[in-house]
Amino acid sequence: MVPLPFLLGYFLRLLQLLSTCLAFSFVVSVGTWMGAVSNWSVFVWCFCFLVTLIILIIEFCGLQSRFPFSWYNFLITYACYAALLCISASIVYPITYIWFFPHGRSQDHAIAATAFSCIASVAYASEVAWARTWLWLGVITGYMVTVPGLLKGLETFVACVIFAFISSPHLYVHQPALLWCVAVYSVCFLLAAAALLLNWCDCDNRLPIAFPTFLLGLTLLSVLLYTSALVLWPLYQFDEQFGGQPERSSCNDGLIYSVCTWDQQLAVAILTGLPVPSSLQVMMSSSWILI
Known part of the structure; x- marks a missing residue:
């Protein structure tokens, strides 16, 4: 039986994976991928999606012990940075793009991408808060928590x-x-x-x-x-x-x-x-x- 802390971590990572995937998919699918800010936002969502996918594969295969560093410190460090990256993309992308698009499919997709970016931000921030809770209970330790x-x-x-x-x-x-x-x-x-x-x-x-x-x-x-x-x-x-x-x-x-x-x-x-x-x-x- 998978312990509750790790089961919750799997659920949050699946939510992170889905929301980041949908965020960059909405932007790329209608050609709203233009300019430095959009390139950076798409990079953020793709990067978070890829790293989260790799983390899920490693955890499902039980390969955490193969790494020469603290796996939990890495997870919390990544969740912290991913939350900040997605929050910044959720703010900068709509300010720079949504108001310039005419009403229609492009604007709707940009709004949807922003919404899923916000969901990803909440999911990553929830993982950090989850880690803080289990730190207080003594389940996990680490400086980044x-x-x-x-x-x-x-x-x-x-x-x-x-x-x-x-x-x-x-x-x-x-x-x-x-x-x-x-x-x-x-x-x-x-x-x-x-x-x-x-x-x-x-x-x-x-x-x-x-x-x-x-x-x-x-x-x-x-x-x-x-x-x-x-x-x-x-x-x-x-x-x-x-x-x-x-x-x-x-x-x-x-x-x-x-x-x-x-x-x-x-x-x-x-x-x-x-x-x-x-x-x-x-x-x-x-x-x-x-x-």
Whole structure:
């Protein structure tokens, strides 16, 4: 008899598989797959579908023990990132596309794809919540199931989204301060990814210092770096005295299915503020562990 925790996990993964498959199928079937945002959304749904399918096959074949890392840490890490990816696709895709389609089959399919993307987001988020519940009951363990682990995952995801928005060098190459901000995003991403990889590969006990102390030092550095970017990026992008543009003008980027330059700058400014409170929460959690 399959234990209830694992049976629920199978059900959630089947729901994830079905919803992501339908999401990208609706987009591709009517030719609404155009532009960078649509390409990225379809990639998100296809990637989540493929990885979820591989996970199901591995679990049905009982091959989890063949992998040289914590399988449960991998599942929770993947569910966390998949939930964030699907949520972002559920927001960005309809904002960029649905309102531009005329009423008809294309718009209906875009709405259906968004709906199934939202279902996939709920399914992945439910898996994370399910793992949190069984952590409290002592059934499973793992760093990624804890609040500091989830916040570290959120920090790396936010950094990846920022990289997508600053993929055009013209947003920052004209100012050294903005180049500093890009360096901050890169360094903080690498630090957070290093912390997750060390724990995921069960190498955290090989450090010369305790892992909570190591994590506390990395997080403190990330807070300081992100705080500097939180000040410099809006200052040099939106203050006229520093060559910025305080108000949004009409989008003249020449592409219908794209995000305007000013909107990209604003999105990066907002996203820069997200890792600071999460990092502070990680610091508080790590401090309590040390005590």
